[in-house]
Amino acid sequence: MTATQPRSDTLGDATLGELAQALRGRLIRPDDPDYDEFRSIWNGAHDRKPALIIRCRGVADVLKAVEFARSEGLPLAVRGGGHSIPGFSTVDNGLVLDLSLMNAVHVDPNRRTVTAQGGCLWSDVDAEAQAFGLAVTGGLVSTTGIAGFTLGGGIGWLVRRCGLTCDNLVGADVVTADGRYLHVSEEEHPDLLWALRGGGGNFGVVTSFEFRMHEVGPTVYAGLVFYRGEEADSVLRGFRTAAAGAPDELSMAVNLTTAPPAPFLPEEVHGKPIIAVLGVWSGRPEDGDAATRPFRELAPVVVDLFSPMPYVAMQTLLDPLYPRGMWNYFRSAFFHDVDDASTSALLSAYAQVPNGASELHIHHLGGAMGRIPADATAFGTRDCDFILNVVARTPDAAGYDTAVEWARSTTAALGPNAAAYVNFTGEASADLVRASYPRGTYERLVAVKDRYDPTNMFRLNQNIQPSTGKP
Numbered sequence: 001m002t003a004t005q006p007r008s009d010t011l012g013d014a015t016l017g018e019l020a021q022a023l024r025g026r027l028i029r030p031d032d033p034d035y036d037e038f039r040s041i042w043n044g045a046h047d048r049k050p051a052l053i054i055r056c057r058g059v060a061d062v063l064k065a066v067e068f069a070r071s072e073g074l075p076l077a078v079r080g081g082g083h084s085i086p087g088f089s090t091v092d093n094g095l096v097l098d099l100s101l102m103n104a105v106h107v108d109p110n111r112r113t114v115t116a117q118g119g120c121l122w123s124d125v126d127a128e129a130q131a132f133g134l135a136v137t138g139g140l141v142s143t144t145g146i147a148g149f150t151l152g153g154g155i156g157w158l159v160r161r162c163g164l165t166c167d168n169l170v171g172a173d174v175v176t177a178d179g180r181y182l183h184v185s186e187e188e189h190p191d192l193l194w195a196l197r198g199g200g201g202n203f204g205v206v207t208s209f210e211f212r213m214h215e216v217g218p219t220v221y222a223g224l225v226f227y228r229g230e231e232a233d234s235v236l237r238g239f240r241t242a243a244a245g246a247p248d249e250l251s252m253a254v255n256l257t258t259a260p261p262a263p264f265l266p267e268e269v270h271g272k273p274i275i276a277v278l279g280v281w282s283g284r285p286e287d288g289d290a291a292t293r294p295f296r297e298l299a300p301v302v303v304d305l306f307s308p309m310p311y312v313a314m315q316t317l318l319d320p321l322y323p324r325g326m327w328n329y330f331r332s333a334f335f336h337d338v339d340d341a342s343t344s345a346l347l348s349a350y351a352q353v354p355n356g357a358s359e360l361h362i363h364h365l366g367g368a369m370g371r372i373p374a375d376a377t378a379f380g381t382r383d384c385d386f387i388l389n390v391v392a393r394t395p396d397a398a399g400y401d402t403a404v405e406w407a408r409s410t411t412a413a414l415g416p417n418a419a420a421y422v423n424f425t426g427e428a429s430a431d432l433v434r435a436s437y438p439r440g441t442y443e444r445l446v447a448v449k450d451r452y453d454p455t456n457m458f459r460l461n462q463n464i465q466p467s468t469g470k471p
């Protein structure tokens with residue numbers, strides 16, 4: 001992606017000097033030596049050149065940044081953990097409001113809640129909460145930001161036991177487009193709390209999240225078991241049967257991938273198709289072997305790495321597999337059953353995988369997530385027991401377009417009208433956003449957008465357009 005000349009030069013040194021003085025955090029401009037470091041995001045496909053980056057140190061800085069973007073008419077990109085696949089947390093010629101310095105976490109063990117600032121990563125929340133044996137559904141990769149993750153829904157290893165992350169969001173502090181600072185809860189601005197639970201970053205800058213927590217670990221029974229790629233048919237069919245009998249404490253996924261040259265895999269499988277069945281049993285660790293067993297006998301085993309381990313170890317286990325800077329395009333589709341039709345679509349996509357870095361993830365949902373009424377939150381799809389996440393990636397631009405096409409055709413093969421998950425949609429598309437929500441939910445989101453952001457200041461997200469039609 002190309003970037004045009006950033007326009008901070010047209011803003012005037014005096015204006016920018018005043019802004020820099022007023023901040024507790026830092027204003028970064030294109031001629032600063034670390035500009036390149038702070039303009040980059042996780043997805044290397046988006047090489048954008050913002051006019052300004054404000055690294056906020058607190059709510060006061062956030063208020064100033066929002067006011068500055070509004071008064072100067074600058075496009076505003078809000079950045080939590082910077083893991084947006086479509087590159088929403090950066091922008092050419094606009095202002096990046098970077099929350100990464102705002103990463104304080106406060107645990108209240110008695111109330112079993114955690115308050116975490118908007119720039120926290122899952123590693124921050126897990127580390128603090130696990131000191132008290134608490135957790136909430138978090139990311140499979142610990143470097144993902146809690147903000148974008150929670151606002152779009154949040155699917156992790158505790159989803160069947162504790163629900164989506166957004167289901168556990170009980171309060172938030174939000175800076176709105178008109179510069180108000182609102183505390184949001186079931187009692188105050190409940191319409192906004194409803195929208196923050198799945199409606200994305202459309203409604204303001206969330207400076208702080210309050211979560212209901214659950215007793216988890218510190219030891220869980222977790223890990224991965226590997227099967228050869230040619231066993232994909234048996235593994236998928238067996239996964240379906242095992243998933244049907246799984247208790248809520250068990251959350252499992254299948255990863256149809258290519259074996260990395262990792263020391264825990266025999267050399268003869270390196271570079272070949274391999275299937276990882278992975279997940280977490282968060283009940284009593286001594287029951288974990290039996291609970292996970294049905295998923296560990298789906299075909300002849302290459303290697304079985306399930307064992308008791310610290311919850312935080314499982315939360316960071318996959319981090320090295322998803323490095324920063326590669327070109328990434330993700331796509332998703334919810335589906336009801338791993339039946340003959342979906343198995344055949346998945347096998348065909350796996351056979352056509354464009355390179356060794358691209359892969360298919362099938363995550364078992366249901367449980368607590370599925371029991372929450374559809375209209376209780378803005379999250380779009382709860383009645384499907386499975387989600388397919390397609391990870392298409394290349395080291396750089398070479399082969400990227402082919403990988404993107406493969407991802408698109410893979411989700412289309414699961415059903416042209418399958419609902420998508422906004423956090424796993426690799427592009428900005430009004431049609432895909434609409435298709436991610438039931439009609440009634442979408443209309444309710446538009447009404448909340450009209451109330452809190454009628455001019456669509458917060459538009460770099462899976463955008464809910466206000467009824468004013470502001471793009």
Ligand SMILES: Cc1cc2nc3c(=O)[nH]c(=O)nc-3n(C[C@H](O)[C@H](O)[C@H](O)COP(=O)(O)OP(=O)(O)OC[C@H]3O[C@@H](n4cnc5c(N)ncnc54)[C@H](O)[C@@H]3O)c2cc1C
Binds near residue numbers: 085140144200201462
């Ligand atoms: C390696 C990797 C692993 C992932 N694993 C999972 C997974 O296990 N489960 C899952 O459900 N998803 C997963 N995702 C998807 C992830 O949930 C989304 O990419 C999410 O948007 C990332 O949030 P972030 O804060 O890191 O991103 P950012 O790029 O900072 O932001 C993403 C979006 O949220 C908005 N936003 C960010 N912070 C705020 C804020 N404080 N207030 C308002 N809006 C804000 C941004 O403007 C942008 O639109 C994964 C993504 C990656 C790259």
